[in-house]
Amino acid sequence: MHQNIPPADSADVLVVGAGPAGSSTAFHLAQSGLDVLLLEKSIFPREKVCGDGLTPRAVKQLVRMGIPLEEPDGWFPNKGLRIIGGGVRLELDWPELTSYPGFGLVRNRMGFDETLARTAEKAGARLLEGVTVTGPVLDAGGRITGVTARPAPGEDERSYSARLVVAADGNSSRLSLAMGLAKRDDRPLGVAVRTYYTSPRHRDDYLESWLELWDGDRLLPGYGWIFGMGDGTSNVGLGLLNTSAAFQRTDYRDLLKRWLAGMPAAWGYTEENRTEPMRGAALPMGFNRTPHYTRGLLLTGDAGGMVNPFNGEGIAYAMESGEIAGRVIAQALARPDRAGAELVLQGYPQALRDAYGGYYTLGRKFVGAIGHPWVMKFATRHGMPRPALMRFVLKLLANLTEPRGGDAADRVINALSKLTPAA
Numbered sequence: 001m002h003q004n005i006p007p008a009d010s011a012d013v014l015v016v017g018a019g020p021a022g023s024s025t026a027f028h029l030a031q032s033g034l035d036v037l038l039l040e041k042s043i044f045p046r047e048k049v050c051g052d053g054l055t056p057r058a059v060k061q062l063v064r065m066g067i068p069l070e071e072p073d074g075w076f077p078n079k080g081l082r083i084i085g086g087g088v089r090l091e092l093d094w095p096e097l098t099s100y101p102g103f104g105l106v107r108n109r110m111g112f113d114e115t116l117a118r119t120a121e122k123a124g125a126r127l128l129e130g131v132t133v134t135g136p137v138l139d140a141g142g143r144i145t146g147v148t149a150r151p152a153p154g155e156d157e158r159s160y161s162a163r164l165v166v167a168a169d170g171n172s173s174r175l176s177l178a179m180g181l182a183k184r185d186d187r188p189l190g191v192a193v194r195t196y197y198t199s200p201r202h203r204d205d206y207l208e209s210w211l212e213l214w215d216g217d218r219l220l221p222g223y224g225w226i227f228g229m230g231d232g233t234s235n236v237g238l239g240l241l242n243t244s245a246a247f248q249r250t251d252y253r254d255l256l257k258r259w260l261a262g263m264p265a266a267w268g269y270t271e272e273n274r275t276e277p278m279r280g281a282a283l284p285m286g287f288n289r290t291p292h293y294t295r296g297l298l299l300t301g302d303a304g305g306m307v308n309p310f311n312g313e314g315i316a317y318a319m320e321s322g323e324i325a326g327r328v329i330a331q332a333l334a335r336p337d338r339a340g341a342e343l344v345l346q347g348y349p350q351a352l353r354d355a356y357g358g359y360y361t362l363g364r365k366f367v368g369a370i371g372h373p374w375v376m377k378f379a380t381r382h383g384m385p386r387p388a389l390m391r392f393v394l395k396l397l398a399n400l401t402e403p404r405g406g407d408a409a410d411r412v413i414n415a416l417s418k419l420t421p422a423a
């Protein structure tokens with residue numbers, strides 16, 4: 001089929017997609033001394049539709065990669081989360097923990113993704129930009145041994161080969177699909193839209209989250225956000241969950257406009273101040289594509305549906321799964337025989353289940369519950385006026401607890417996550 005393809009370029013590991021999942025995977029693999037080819041279809045810097053908000057979980061991963069995080073480097077710090085709902089406005093600082101830093105960050109994805117990709121490159125990964133992967137190359141047993149790719153528009157397709165391949169190609173993950181891994185429709189999915197406005201609120205040092213999204217007299221299951229970028233603009237957007245009847249019927253851009261029409265004029269969230277188009281994309285949650293390892297292919301980040309169902313955060317989980325995949329692959333490739341390597345690789349889905357399984361099952365129940373408008377109404381009315389309860393809720397929603405010990409809230413959340421079966 002591919003007789004005219006030039007000789008394949010090869011590596012120990014091919015990583016497809018250089019978003020946070022792919023760059024983190026490539027970084028950790030390169031640090032283990034492996035030869036890594038990181039294939040990215042776009043050319044940096046490039047846009048990615050996102051809220052640009054980073055919790056302490058994501059900051060921890062950036063620190064792991066040795067990335068300088070000062071403001072002159074393009075990062076804007078925040079102290080916590082401001083929640084607005086039920087007639088209450090509550091500022092909750094990120095918890096003080098030994099396991100996570102006490103601050104979050106904001107950075108637009110143009111700079112963020114390029115910084116991560118260049119960091120992987122500096123660690124030794126070979127980054128090829130403008131290379132679109134078109135499909136897997138399989139051996140007679142159906143195991144992936146490489147990929148076919150178009151190096152540039154109009155150029156001939158060629159192939160790359162490796163001992164293992166990582167799908168880090170995001171929510172639609174064509175590579176996973178081509179390997180027979182479709183999305184699971186029993187798992188939650190979010191849809192979110194965002195844009196940017198010049199605003200006097202651009203140096204807000206709290207991430208702001210609005211729990212009540214009204215569509216006429218209907219309360220919708222989702223939330224709106226306003227994140228100061230520190231560069232003269234705010235990233236403003238909203239996300240909804242597929243657990244409600246409203247999910248299919250909603251015009252998201254229109255809802256965003258109507259929500260913003262109710263904001264104080266002084267904040268500047270008006271058409272004249274809009275600096276970017278309103279763009280939307282899906283958030284694949286709670287392991288909505290499994291198994292995370294099959295026949296030589298590992299899934300990381302959105303490709304494996306790893307967005308946190310509680311809060312829609314995906315970057316931290318993309319980077320963490322990249323680190324876990326890097327660790328497992330390095331151990332697998334060190335085994336002298338195929339059977340030994342396979343045994344280690346089968347441990348990757350289990351390592352992910354150990355990290356997030358119970359917590360994501362809880363998240364799916366949460367998402368199911370708030371799909372009922374009365375639950376959402378009850379929770380905002382009765383939860384918001386209770387700051388101690390909301391501090392617990394912040395830890396639960398942002399998945400920020402000490403893994404061992406910690407305070408009573410940490411122990412309750414950890415126990416719930418451990419007791420809830422991973423599925």
Ligand SMILES: Cc1cc2nc3c(=O)[nH]c(=O)nc-3n(C[C@H](O)[C@H](O)[C@H](O)COP(=O)(O)OP(=O)(O)OC[C@H]3O[C@@H](n4cnc5c(N)ncnc54)[C@H](O)[C@@H]3O)c2cc1C
Nearest residue numbers: 017019020021041050051052053133170192301302314315
């Ligand atoms: C509106 C919105 C707001 C969000 N807000 C936040 C937020 O504030 N904080 C947060 O933590 N998360 C947020 N998320 C989720 C977050 O954006 C994702 O979870 C995260 O980007 C996942 O990273 P990833 O590396 O898995 O995938 P992606 O970031 O999608 O990266 C995939 C990469 O693969 C490349 N690629 C795709 N196909 C191919 C191919 N065939 N060949 C080569 N390369 C390919 C793409 O070009 C891309 O660079 C938001 C999502 C949306 C839609």
